[in-house]
Amino acid sequence: MGEMNNRNKWNHWSLKVIVFYVFISLLAPVISNDLPLLRIYQGEWSFPFLNQEQEYNFSEKTIDGGFEIHAPFGYSSGKSDPLNMSFRGPFDHQLAQNKKGELVEIPLMKRHWLGTNLLGSDLLADILYGTRVSLFISVIATLLASVLALFLGFLAGWFGPTSLKISAVKMLLIFLLFIFWVHLLLNVESSAEGWLGWGVSLFVFIFMMKILAKRKMDVIANVKIFIPIDAIFLRISELFSAIPRVILVLAFIQLLSASLLSIILLLALSAWVDLARIVRAELQSIKSMTYVDAAVMSGIHGARLLLIQILPNIWPTVLVFMLYTFAGNIAIEAGLSFLGFGVPATVKTLGGLISEGKNNFEAWWMIVFPGLWLSVLIYSMFCLSDRLRKTEN
Amino acid sequence: MLRTMKKINLVLLVHLSLFLTLSCGSKKKVDVTVESGNYIELGAPSVFLDSWSKENEVVIHELNEPDNLHPCNGTSQVRSEMFLYLHGSLLRTDLRSGTVQPGICKSMPEISKDQLDLIFDLREDIKWDDNTLISPDDVIFTVKVAKNPGTNNAAFKPYFDLVEKVERVPNSATKVLIRMKKVYVQNVALWADYPIIQKSFYDPKNVLDQFSFEQFNDTNFHVDQFNDLNEWSTNFNSPPYGFDAKLISGLGPYRLKEWQQGQLLVFEKKKNHWSDKSKVYAEKSYPNKLIFKVNKDAISTQLAFLKQEFDASTSLSSRGLIEMKSDSMFNQNYHGRFVDVYGYTFIALNTKPELSNNALALSELEVRKALASLTPVQPIIDVVCKGVNKPVVGPVARMKGSYNSDLHLILLDVKKANEIFDAAKWNERDKDGVRVKMIDGKKVRLELELAFLSTTPEWREMALMIEASMKQAGVKVNLNMTDLQTWLDKGTSHHFDMIMGSWNSSALPEDYAQLWATSSWKENGLNFSGFGNEKTDAIIDSLAVTMDESARLGMEKRIQAEIYSEYPYIFLYGLVRRTAIHRRFSGAELYGERPGVLFNMFKLSSIGVKTSATP
């Protein structure tokens, strides 16, 4: 029964849609590309779309007698079609040059099915490549956020308010090490010197720890202090949940430069709170269960216990929330690009396409198609997480 | 006799202006439009439509509100434009002729033989709001405030450092003498459009009287040592003096009535103002109210214009204006005009690269030449600018007399560029098709960075077109979108390969020193590209002191030819101002000079005004 259920719960149209999106974005260069996918020329096989730069040389040679396979849609994202600039709609007249150099109505195979933007770049290609970027950002950000959330949630949930104790002397040592490292970072800029200091201090630190671990030192090492890890977690998570995400990301993107990396980091940093809270709550309820006790009794400790015994049990809940976070990340990333603060301006994303359309609202296709495409993606994620949640219950 | 030269303030165009010439606007019969050399007068409407508002007030669209309306401590462009309505100044820029003309003084100043003393004779019809006449003391006070080390006008201090002292002229109630520290071409122009403020209003306790110009000139003078001055300065610098309608007072025909921050400013016409009797055209003021509304969003601005919620704008987006002009409703209600202004867009090339290895290529004239022929100027104008702008050959605007028409536009020609590259031994290609050459034993790739501003999408679109075009001849362009500060830092510190931007100038004689003198490059000024040699410096120096127009003309054409032959810049196109003005007004004039339109000259068309009996 359980197995049936497990198989059934994934059997849903929304998963298929998401897989379709992922598939399409992974294969975007094959689906839509202005370069041939395969070329057999003078008995040599080559895949021009893989190394776009080398194609540069080829265009000067003749291609008589060669054989080429082209992508189904013959345009790359961001490459302008000089004959169809200035917003050609899907139903407008689109032009092409025939072999004699005359301007004619574009052949059906070469049509811009979803229209073009100002510079004549094909909207269909832009959407495909834009989905790729949006998905990439959101997937990485969600994974990062989940790792962070699991770590913090585990820490807070497992130790609770009082059970994390550390020897006071060790604490002091860690503190001193920390101070020294910050000092190196701030005041000793010469990198060779910094690395030397870093290594030496780490060595001294480990040495001291080893000494502390000796029996004779028990008296000192046993003076312990609590670390209220749960309270710290709650306060930090309150801070992060209190500041609106958009505002948080907008504020900090001004400190970093606009790049894929910084947007991923900021999305991850602002997305971990809800998931971490769920993990903490699950862990609190699971901690007192008998099988955990049994595991502890049998000598399973620390990370192993958490990963092998506990994670599989809270995994379904985590998964549902990861999907929510994922959908949220996609929406926020699109919103930021729409506002013009997301990824670098030369990178196409779905939000960026919509904002291009918003500034030229005669070009309805620039608004409608990316918007619908994005909505369907988010919708299927909600449906999938809904489905997972229900089958879990 | 005096012909002055106004300081040529090169203002960075944060908002890229794009677009067209006047001749394209079809002239309709209802408009009697006069186009004289420097300006266009928009005529009166023949009918007054029912849907038009009959309020005698002008609602003006602004992209930004001023940073403040403090008479000294502010820097924004909008602020100085609004000061035209709020304040009076010793001299004013005459927009019709593009020259400096007397403002609140009877004539241009008398200049002493040593060229250091300027004597202004104040007009006797000019009154403050409390009905007192303007006196030399007010001028003295204004300069003292500007020179006071306690005043937070860091941006203006360097200009006022040029002033040694200001004093009354003995035996005259109207004359005031300004003594400058050294002979400088801008000594007179400094006084144009700088607001004169009332002493009794801003300093009723006469605090500043206790301090002399000698003290303020002394670098060891510290405001902290004088309690009353410190207190006065702190008070004067405080925000209310820049925002509170009650604390802003000036000689202009309008006063600030209310300011809802981030939204709108309302200027109200003063009753029985001295300017009512004035005979100078620019001093006339007709509307009862000027309402400046801030709206940054292109789409809702456009919708608001379709609904006649605005009367005028000088800062529409060009695409928006083109789109609206295709709407008959809009044309029925508005004059939509593109006016050429004295500015241009460019790509500066780093001719003296220090850091980047690849940029070494740019030190070769042939490479710069080839890049210029690879720049798709006309396609950019057609696609990005919708054909509104005109290409330029040099830093001088087309409508100026000093424009060197002997120079030819550099057209997009990939074949020619390839030939130039090959001739300059750039014929080797890397694997990816990028040209390479060995320079001093190092392999240099023709891979260049193009930095541009993030302010408007147009820059990015242009950069993409340039990238695609240059790729055709084996030049790889990496795009780098920056904010204003990084952009300026890159330019002034010479850490760039190619940098795209625009400069704004004015109708007044050009000062080439800021952009083209070698000293400006050495001092990290605005000469980004490192253009210049002894010969050009000599021309620039003599241009700075030559007042005679025919002598200037030859020199200006020569410097343009020099710039043209060296290719420090790739010149793209001249800027235009995008204006829309409601047809219910007559008397509006469009100028190439900033701010482009004087709203106080708008007359509500008499056809529509019903003579209603006022109780």
Place this chain on the structure above:
Amino acid sequence: MMSRLIKRFLQTLVSLLLLVLFSFFLSRVLPGDPAKYILTFNNSQVVSSAEGRAKCYEQQYRQMGLHLPFFYFSLESILLPDSFIHLPDNDFKFLLCSLSYYSGSPRLSYSLAKKIVANKENEFLVASFQRVGVSRAVDDLLANRDVTEIDEKFLIDLSQLKSDHENQYWKRWIPSIRWNAENQFHLWCFGGRLDGSGFVSKGIVRGDFGKSWTRGGDVFEMVKFPFLLTLFLSVFVLLVTFPLALITGGWLVFYQRKWYAKIQKPLFIFTYSIPTFWMGTALLLFFANPRMLDWLPSASPVLETKNGFGSWFLSLVSQAEYLIIPLFTLGYSTLIYLSQMVFELLKDELQKPYVLTLRAVGSSERKIIFYYSMKNILVPVIVSGMSVFPLLLGGSVIIDFLFTMPGMGSSMLQACDQKDFPVISGILFVSGLVTMLSFALTDLFTSQVNPLIRQSNFKKNG
């Protein structure tokens, strides 16, 4: 009850402290030099001479109090004499000591030196630094500067430092924590006045977030009314959607067997999936466009801000038609979220045994859903309603951008465009503050409403 109140209060206080540190961090850890930025922004680069620019820079630098250490504690090497750290407000001395401090080391990295100079002095010095190297630059500076300006103790310390540097190189490895009574954080947080530099602040505890870099005005004054508008819209949306969600949810459960109740869910969730900015754009183009349906205004309302809160509010209410599209755009997702939640919770609630009893007793279905069950699900709905609050505040960014509303979002976007960090950190702080307070209030409120929470709490405390 009292102890819970105090505990919650203390918790909120700790979170607030974190928020203060966070905002301070944001306002100080900047990519560039703020003084230089302000001058650039205000076109002072047009002042062509390097000397003129240096002068502007110095004035600006002092006006902003940038010469102070950041925080109460600072980490320095013990090599640095005390007198250098507790220098009076004289950044020139600070520069000198930094320069000579590092000049002894041949391994000095050029980038560090440049960093110090860029932070502490003008570009003038950077240039001389690049040209002649560090030690020459120090000597040049000493020669150029009037020696009477530098006090005796400083000179002695300087020579001591130079000899220390040669003899006791190891000392620079030893950190020491120093106490700074006068620092940027203290001024920023609690306010104060710096003699000689003209830097005055009331501190954020008195609502002074500093001055905007680009507009010079007081950040609090700039942000006050925009924030109020956003707060008003968000609270309004919450107040309206909450009862509406209860009604919709209850109604959906009541008619759950009808066909239109069956298709509602995918329909609602699809609407929920539509990004806010897309929905807003579509609404604007449909309902406020003279070429489509010219029903609603497209421009923003003009709000009276000069005469206090009352007239502001009146002007807002009198222009209510301007708020219709924005409110809808802001609220539709909240409404769907809450009503779906009510729907799910109610459905679960109806499975419970007490409902069976009620039905047996003969209570009407309507009463069971809208009274008995509704009462039980109220608390979780309130809690998740409040968790939407920060989303609504954040949503104002999109709303303001689309409809040019004079709200917090447009202030934020403008500040981001201009990198106006005092405004950015001010907005971050205020929005965080309001949300934290609302969280605390919800906690207290729900513990009052729901006896279960109160009881468990009582048990724990007991």
